[in-house]
Amino acid sequence: MRAAAGIFRWRHNPLRRATDLAEAWVALVAALLLVTAAPVVGWITGTLTDESLRQSVRIQRQQRHATTATVLGPATVAGPAALDPESAAASEQRRVVAAEWTAPDGTRRTGSLTTGLRSSRTGATFTVWTDGFGRMVPRPMEPGTVRVHATLAGIGAALAFGLLVECARRIVLWRLVRRRFADLDRAWAAVGPDWGRAGAGS
Structure with a gap:
């Protein structure tokens, strides 16, 4: 306005x-x-x-598969993260465990995984996401x-x-x-020399 x-x-x-x-x-x-x-x-x-x-x-949900991993015991070597970094559990204390899971082709896989389980007792289960070859991948992005x-x-x-x-x-x-300012300088240059002089038309 x-x-x-x-x-x-x-x-x-x-x-x-x-x-x-x-x-x-x-x-x-x-x-x-x-x-x-x-x-x-x-x-x-x-x-x-x-x-x-x-x-x-949509592509992620086609290429990534949720499966259940079973804790086999504690592990000393850190493995791929099994949690979504965006989840609240990702901020909790993580534990490295030896776990077993099933790949999409039905083969059994084992390895060291990082999990947010409060108890890493043998037999505990948690959800992980894998690609078509059974390798750990982050979970698909949520709609929210x-x-x-x-x-x-x-x-x-x-x-x-x-x-x-x-x-x-x-x-x-x-x-x-x-x-x-340039216009003002030109105007002053034109009238400045005669400023205040009698009979100069000012």
Whole structure:
């Protein structure tokens, strides 16, 4: 509103300079872009990110398989993590255990796994995710995590667009100020030598 009022105020002002009107127009365009274009950029970015992540989740669910691992006993060599880093259990104290699990092809596999089980007694079970060859992989991303990432991407894109608009506005304003000072220097160079002299028309 202030930008629009500035244009209306400068249109018929006898003291108006070309740079004043240009500055008001730049402010109005920047305000409109921030109000209209920034949310659109954020929404489009969030939507595209959501679609891309959901496609990745579908691929992950096709390529990764949940299976149950059985603790065989304690292990001294750290193995691949059997937990999702995004889960609450990932923050708990982890234990390295020797475990056995079944690969998608039905073969039995054994190895050292990291788990968040409170008790690593023999026979305890926990869920792990494997690829088609029975190797440990992280669990597929959850839908809630997809939504969070997409939302953050949209907000980040909107903020980045707003920052870009503001930077462009400040650059244009800086150039207008330089032009204004250059015009003032030329005007002063034209009348300065005769300033205050009698009969000089001042």
